[in-house]
Amino acid sequence: MVNKSVLVLGGGIAGVASSLRLAVNGFKVYLVEREPTIGGAALFFCCKATEACNQCSVCLVPEKIAEVKAQPQISLLTNSQVAEISGQVGDFSVRLIQRPRFVDPEKCTACGVCAELCPSQPNKAIYLPSPQALPYAYAIDKNNCLHFNGVECNICSQECPFGAIDFDRSPEKIELSVDAIIIATGFDVFNAKEKGCLGYGRYTNVLTGLDLERKFSTQGSITLPSSGKAPQNVAFIQCVGSRDVHIGNGYCSQICCKYAMRFAKLLQYQHPETKITIFYMDLQTAGKGFGEFYQQCKETIRFVRGIPVEISEISPDELEVKYEDFIEGKVAKEIFDLVILSVGITPRKDSSNIARILGINLGEWGFFDTQDHLDSTETNVEGIFVAGTCHGPKDIPESIAHGAQAASKVIQTLAARGI
Amino acid sequence: MDEVKIGVFICNCGDTISKSVDLLDIRARLEKLADVALVSIGHDLCSPQAQQAIRKDIIDNGINRVVIAACSPQLYGDALANLVEKAGLNRHLLSVANIREQCSWVHPDKDKATKKAMVQIRMAVDKVRLQDVVEQAEVEVYKDVLVIGGGIVGMEVAIELSNLNLRTTLIEKEANLGGRLKQFAALYPLQVTPEEMLTSRLKQVTGSENIDALTSAGLKDLSGEVGNFTAKIRKGNEEISRNFGAIILATGYETLFLDKVYGFELGDNIITQSQLEGMLKSPGEIKKIPQSVGFVFDICDEHSRISTPSTLRNALVIKERFGSEVYVLCRNLQVDGAGLEKLYQDVRNKGVIFFKFERFPKVLRENGKINIQVEDLSMAREQVMLSCDLLVVEEKVVPHQDFATLESMLNIGLGPRDFYQEDNVHLYPTSSTKSGIFFAGNCHQDLDLGRALTDASNAASEAYQLISSGKMRVEVERVVVDPDKCALCLTCLRFCPHDAIRIDYEKKTAHILDLACQGCGICAAVCPAKAIKFKDWSDDQILAELEVV
Numbered sequence: 001m002v003n004k005s006v007l008v009l010g011g012g013i014a015g016v017a018s019s020l021r022l023a024v025n026g027f028k029v030y031l032v033e034r035e036p037t038i039g040g041a042a043l044f045f046c047c048k049a050t051e052a053c054n055q056c057s058v059c060l061v062p063e064k065i066a067e068v069k070a071q072p073q074i075s076l077l078t079n080s081q082v083a084e085i086s087g088q089v090g091d092f093s094v095r096l097i098q099r100p101r102f103v104d105p106e107k108c109t110a111c112g113v114c115a116e117l118c119p120s121q122p123n124k125a126i127y128l129p130s131p132q133a134l135p136y137a138y139a140i141d142k143n144n145c146l147h148f149n150g151v152e153c154n155i156c157s158q159e160c161p162f163g164a165i166d167f168d169r170s171p172e173k174i175e176l177s178v179d180a181i182i183i184a185t186g187f188d189v190f191n192a193k194e195k196g197c198l199g200y201g202r203y204t205n206v207l208t209g210l211d212l213e214r215k216f217s218t219q220g221s222i223t224l225p226s227s228g229k230a231p232q233n234v235a236f237i238q239c240v241g242s243r244d245v246h247i248g249n250g251y252c253s254q255i256c257c258k259y260a261m262r263f264a265k266l267l268q269y270q271h272p273e274t275k276i277t278i279f280y281m282d283l284q285t286a287g288k289g290f291g292e293f294y295q296q297c298k299e300t301i302r303f304v305r306g307i308p309v310e311i312s313e314i315s316p317d318e319l320e321v322k323y324e325d326f327i328e329g330k331v332a333k334e335i336f337d338l339v340i341l342s343v344g345i346t347p348r349k350d351s352s353n354i355a356r357i358l359g360i361n362l363g364e365w366g367f368f369d370t371q372d373h374l375d376s377t378e379t380n381v382e383g384i385f386v387a388g389t390c391h392g393p394k395d396i397p398e399s400i401a402h403g404a405q406a407a408s409k410v411i412q413t414l415a416a417r418g419i
Numbered sequence: 420m421d422e423v424k425i426g427v428f429i430c431n432c433g434d435t436i437s438k439s440v441d442l443l444d445i446r447a448r449l450e451k452l453a454d455v456a457l458v459s460i461g462h463d464l465c466s467p468q469a470q471q472a473i474r475k476d477i478i479d480n481g482i483n484r485v486v487i488a489a490c491s492p493q494l495y496g497d498a499l500a501n502l503v504e505k506a507g508l509n510r511h512l513l514s515v516a517n518i519r520e521q522c523s524w525v526h527p528d529k530d531k532a533t534k535k536a537m538v539q540i541r542m543a544v545d546k547v548r549l550q551d552v553v554e555q556a557e558v559e560v561y562k563d564v565l566v567i568g569g570g571i572v573g574m575e576v577a578i579e580l581s582n583l584n585l586r587t588t589l590i591e592k593e594a595n596l597g598g599r600l601k602q603f604a605a606l607y608p609l610q611v612t613p614e615e616m617l618t619s620r621l622k623q624v625t626g627s628e629n630i631d632a633l634t635s636a637g638l639k640d641l642s643g644e645v646g647n648f649t650a651k652i653r654k655g656n657e658e659i660s661r662n663f664g665a666i667i668l669a670t671g672y673e674t675l676f677l678d679k680v681y682g683f684e685l686g687d688n689i690i691t692q693s694q695l696e697g698m699l700k701s702p703g704e705i706k707k708i709p710q711s712v713g714f715v716f717d718i719c720d721e722h723s724r725i726s727t728p729s730t731l732r733n734a735l736v737i738k739e740r741f742g743s744e745v746y747v748l749c750r751n752l753q754v755d756g757a758g759l760e761k762l763y764q765d766v767r768n769k770g771v772i773f774f775k776f777e778r779f780p781k782v783l784r785e786n787g788k789i790n791i792q793v794e795d796l797s798m799a800r801e802q803v804m805l806s807c808d809l810l811v812v813e814e815k816v817v818p819h820q821d822f823a824t825l826e827s828m829l830n831i832g833l834g835p836r837d838f839y840q841e842d843n844v845h846l847y848p849t850s851s852t853k854s855g856i857f858f859a860g861n862c863h864q865d866l867d868l869g870r871a872l873t874d875a876s877n878a879a880s881e882a883y884q885l886i887s888s889g890k891m892r893v894e895v896e897r898v899v900v901d902p903d904k905c906a907l908c909l910t911c912l913r914f915c916p917h918d919a920i921r922i923d924y925e926k927k928t929a930h931i932l933d934l935a936c937q938g939c940g941i942c943a944a945v946c947p948a949k950a951i952k953f954k955d956w957s958d959d960q961i962l963a964e965l966e967v968v
């Protein structure tokens with residue numbers, strides 16, 4: 001066992017990968033997560049297998065979470081955020097604020113009695129963040145909870161068979177001292193409403209890739225929001241919020257071409273008669289095995305080069321998509337019953353705040369910058385490293401590899417300094 | 420043998436199992452089975468509290484065989500085996516029934532799910548009764564790593580291992596380290612030059628006491644297994660023999676021009692991307708400055724990660740250095756790498772013109788000029804005629820010529836597009852099928868430099884994790900060959916994907932290398948003489964399971 005400790009900020013798949021790599025090498029890890037569970041964005045995504053696995057990698061997330069659970073070297077600090085950091089490599093002092101969960105994860109067995117009784121409408125205030133959550137325990141959402149909104153409700157705390165609920169908790173300060181820090185705070189999904197002309201939020205049957213992930217992972221399939229029927233004619237629009245300098249996102253998000261094609265195949269697997277069109281600029285088909293998958297996609301999916309600029313709703317089931325038809329050399333209009341906007345990855349809204357607390361630099365588009373473009377984990381502050389999508393777009397396997405790389409750089413840096 | 424006392428521990432998994440399986444009913448029925456001494460239902464068996472309780476139950480009740488009915492053993496199999504061990508039993512006296520993923524999560528009908536779970540648990544009970552002890556041992560392993568290939572990736576691997584205090588021998592077949600990068604005029608992202616990248620790494624390689632870099636060297640022979648490989652290395656006329664705990668392949672790739680695919684030959688102002696690199700690198704070679712240059716790719720390798728960055732940066736260099744007209748023709752730009760979209764925008768702003776084609780353009784040579792006929796998709800498929808002084812074409816990425824010899828020496832396989840095949844691209848992206856041999860960089864995937872360096876770091880730390888303690892735990896004789904039955908037909912040897920079988924000609928039998936064996940079971944399945952036995956998956960155990968169904 002080595003006598004060194006590391007703070008990993010952000011419990012998405014990248015932070016998890018960093019923590020695991022450090023822990024197996026004997027390091028003490030404090031894994032700090034803002035939400036009530038680790039796992040990050042991809043915890044809520046769906047398996048995109050058809051008759052064969054299509055290698056979307058989403059199943060790696062529960063796999064890695066299970067490894068964290070079995071790893072005594074990792075201390076989980078959920079509901080927590082960093083308030084202040086001082087010191088230097090080998091001797092950082094960190095002050096965290098842990099918001100109360102109001103449910104003691106040590107006592108909660110996730111029996112679910114509380115949620116059944118919770119009277120809050122339409123959303124229950126006490127919930128299990130995910131069936132794969134870690135800690136595997138319920139949490140209370142203060143915004144929905146009657147108790148915290150002027151009503152005298154104590155039902156859950158009275159009825160919990162394990163006495164796990166306690167409303168009288170206030171935020172706690174936690175002080176840690178660590179040798180190094182890895183930042184893995186992840187990304188925000190592009191807000192499709194910023195592209196007003198595509199009608200997201202206004203037209204019922206315009207959804208985003210994120211909506212698809214959620215719907216498939218909770219319901220296992222997708223229907224038209226307007227009528228509940230199976231979609232017949234679906235359009236995917238690529239690069240929504242990516243590759244667009246005008247909105248400050250002059251980069252490719254790297255994930256949306258792949259998830260769009262996998263979703264398209266999945267849709268056709270469930271409804272073989274569904275017609276699918278993908279509107280794109282350039283298809284990102286590199287990566288082991290993906291070229292072969294793309295060749296299969298071409299057999300049943302129509303690919304049209306060009307990004308539509310406008311969608312109008314003729315009726316809830318009829319969306320008119322206007323695009324430039326290069327083949328005919330004119331503007332074309334076509335009707336679809338469902339349009340999916342392939343939204344991409346953007347920097348976290350609060351990344352400048354984190355950058356200020358830690359004294360690290362932001363790059364051109366607002367992701368955390370690294371020193372040398374070819375060492376992609378070291379920041380300008382010695383002993384502080386970045387991992388995963390907070391450094392720029394990456395898919396799940398790349399976020400895992402980057403997380404492990406950051407961990408290995410921590411081990412090397414501390415060894416070189418004799419810490 | 421002592422009296423068999425089986426303990427069955429069932430998990431309700433936060434109610435996700437008990438919701439669709441009637442565990443109380445199952446317990447009542449299990450308690451009536453022969454040899455079952457205890458049946459217990461618990462919450463979240465993976466929690467430390469529950470594990471403590473199981474341990475106590477095992478000890479207090481003198482349980483000597485354990486069945487756990489819970490989630491997939493993929494998730495907690497190891498942890499559960501550790502638990503059994505902590506209770507003083509051999510870790511192989513455990514059988515796990517997956518009643519979560521294989522039952523409760525997928526069968527909403529409670530009656531049917533309960534029936535199925537009961538069958539699954541009974542199978543485990545009948546199997547565990549016959550299971551055998553497998554002892555574990557600790558063996559010493561070498562803390563040295565052999566890195567094959569001295570390109571940028573091989574150097575990075577050696578440097579990182581050296582930083583982690585492991586010794587490496589780095590062998591490079593050329594006279595100099597550096598690989599492909601030596602040939603490049605520039606790099607993307609453009610902030611670093613290839614020289615800077617190489618110089619900084621060369622300095623670290625030569626400055627490190629932990630790294631022995633051998634150039635003009637190659638692997639001649641390899642024997643042994645993970646933790647204990649013996650490599651014969653040829654350097655000039657010399658032959659060096661060394662022992663290693665792990666091996667990392669960083670042999671990169673070669674590029675080839677395929678005239679059959681293109682329908683024309685090189686020469687007369689048609690050159691490959693690699694040739695262009697050379698020209699830009701030593702400007703003396705450029706006799707006449709080209710007024711117009713065309714780049715074409717996506718013809719022999721549509722999904723390459725390399726064509727786009729190399730074309731974009733070279734287009735920029737040509738535009739800036741010579742002010743030539745530059746055209747780029749391709750199907751798709753692969754801009755899914757750090758900084759590539761930005762580079763594309765910069766190149767466009769500098770006046771480079773892009774044509775994205777669906778059908779392959781026609782290339783005609785006329786009076787020293789090259790005319791390219793291409794459909795312009797932005798102009799209603801109008802045919803456009805471009806005239807260039809120089810045409811640069813992509814090459815296909817292919818394995819090294821000596822790939823085949825390395826492959827047979829190391830006994831590892833090739834996957835799609837002829838890159839080395841990982842054991843599991845998802846879960847172990849840098850591991851080969853053979854324990855202790857790892858891949859880094861472009862020998863197993865088509866990677867740009869940023870990704871290749873991340874990969875290098877991962878391969879190094881995987882090897883570190885495996886051998887850095889100088890010891891490995893191994894299961895002793897988990898799989899055994901019965902010498903009386905073995906007919907030396909060599910079937911198992913051919914089928915084993917992990918190269919874990921050796922033939923002992925003196926004793927006239929095959930035998931299994933404990934360290935290399937990954938327990939996949941293929942050998943036992945293919946052996947025509949039924950000479951191979953898995954102590955925890957033997958034929959009689961499987962038959963006992965099938966009896967239940």
Ligand SMILES: Cc1cc2nc3c(=O)[nH]c(=O)nc-3n(C[C@H](O)[C@H](O)[C@H](O)COP(=O)(O)OP(=O)(O)OC[C@H]3O[C@@H](n4cnc5c(N)ncnc54)[C@H](O)[C@@H]3O)c2cc1C
Nearest residue numbers: 010012013014034040041185186187210388389394395396
């Ligand atoms: C619509 C969509 C579909 C996708 N589909 C796929 C797919 O099919 N396959 C694939 O490989 N990839 C896919 N991706 C990409 C994938 O989501 C990412 O690669 C992956 O989630 C990145 O992991 P991460 O750990 O970097 O970030 P995140 O998953 O964002 O995790 C970051 C974590 O840090 C926490 N955090 C943030 N700020 C703080 C703070 N200040 N303090 C403490 N904690 C903090 C967050 O709560 C979060 O848990 C998709 C992405 C999108 C948008």
Ligand SMILES: Cc1cc2nc3c(=O)[nH]c(=O)nc-3n(C[C@H](O)[C@H](O)[C@H](O)COP(=O)(O)OP(=O)(O)OC[C@H]3O[C@@H](n4cnc5c(N)ncnc54)[C@H](O)[C@@H]3O)c2cc1C
Nearest residue numbers: 568570571572592598599607670671672729860861867868
């Ligand atoms: C034309 C071209 C342009 C590129 N441009 C870019 C770019 O702009 N940006 C970018 O990010 N990436 C670019 N790349 C990709 C980049 O070159 C690779 O990511 C990187 O060079 C891979 O390094 P490597 O060490 O894996 O392979 P290599 O550089 O090929 O090194 C492999 C080394 O192993 C040695 N070797 C092979 N077999 C044996 C053996 N049996 N025994 C001993 N030694 C052996 C070889 O001699 C060689 O030195 C480009 C690639 C090409 C082909």
Ligand code: SF4
Nearest residue numbers: 047049053056057059
């Ligand atoms: S990689 Fe994706 S498609 Fe394949 S099994 Fe995992 S989640 Fe499903």
Ligand code: SF4
Nearest residue numbers: 239242252253256257
């Ligand atoms: S991955 Fe595809 S859809 Fe996403 S930004 Fe890149 S090119 Fe556009």
